[in-house]
Amino acid sequence: MMAKPLNEMYDELVRNCAPDDFWGQVKRTVGGKPVSEEQVEMIVEAVAAATALKPEDCMLDLCCGNGALSTRVFALCAGGHGVDFSEQLINVAKEHFEDAPRETYQLSDVVEFLKTCSDPGRFTKAFCYGSFQYLPQVMAGEFLAELNQRFVSVSRVCIGNVPDKERMKAFFREGAYVEGIEDQHDSAIGIWRTRKEFSDLAAVAGWRTEFRTLPEGYYASHYRYDAILSRGQ
C-alpha cells in the first residue's frame, strides 16, 4: 500500500526530479532511466491510432501528468485539455506546455472534472494513459459513466497501459506477488484487470471495448494492454 495519497506522492517526485526530467516525473522509466524517444513515439502513435485522431479533433487527456505526453498527442489535432490532481505536475504542464487556448491544463481530480466540466460538448476524443488503474473501483465506474453520458461528442477513448490480470505472472518475480495486490488501486501498479473484467465495467457505462497491445519492442507490452472504447453495441 502507498504511504501517502497519490497526488502528494507525485508532488514529492517532481520536487526530487530535475525540472526537465519530464519522463522521470511521471515514472516513465526503465531501470531508473527515462524511456527512449522511440518508446514515447510508440505510445503517441498508439493513442492516435486507437482514437482515430484527426486534425480537427479536440482531445481530452484525463490524468495528464506533466503534459509531456499530452502535448505530443495534442500536436496531432486541433488541441486539447489535460486534467490531473497533482499540483506539481500541473505546474510543470502550465510552465512548459500550456499554449492557450489551443492547449490547456487544469488541476482537478478527474472524476470531479468529468462531473462538473461546463463545456463537455467541445471534446471529440479522449485518452487516459497509464493511470486508470489508480482509480478506486467505484470511481473507475463513475469515470466511464460520466464520460459516456456528459461528453456526448467523444466518439472514441483510449485507456492505455492497463495492467493485464492474465499476465501477472510475466510481471511479478518469484516470491514478489502479494495475495490480493491485483485489486488494490493504491498499490504500485494499481488494479489489474482481465480483458473481460474491463469490457464488463465499460459496458455498464455504455461503452463497447476492443483491445490492442503495443509491439513487442515496447517495454511494457508483455503485461499491459490498451482498451479502446467506442459507443454502441
Ligand SMILES: C[S@@+](CC[C@H](N)C(=O)[O-])C[C@H]1O[C@@H](n2cnc3c(N)ncnc32)[C@H](O)[C@@H]1O
Ligand atoms: C503514471 S502517471 C501518467 C501520467 C500521464 N498520463 C502520462 O502517461 O505521462 C499517473 C497520473 O495519474 C494521475 N492521477 C491518478 N489518479 C488521479 C485522479 N483521481 N485525478 C487526477 N489525476 C489522477 C497522477 O497524478 C499521475 O499524474
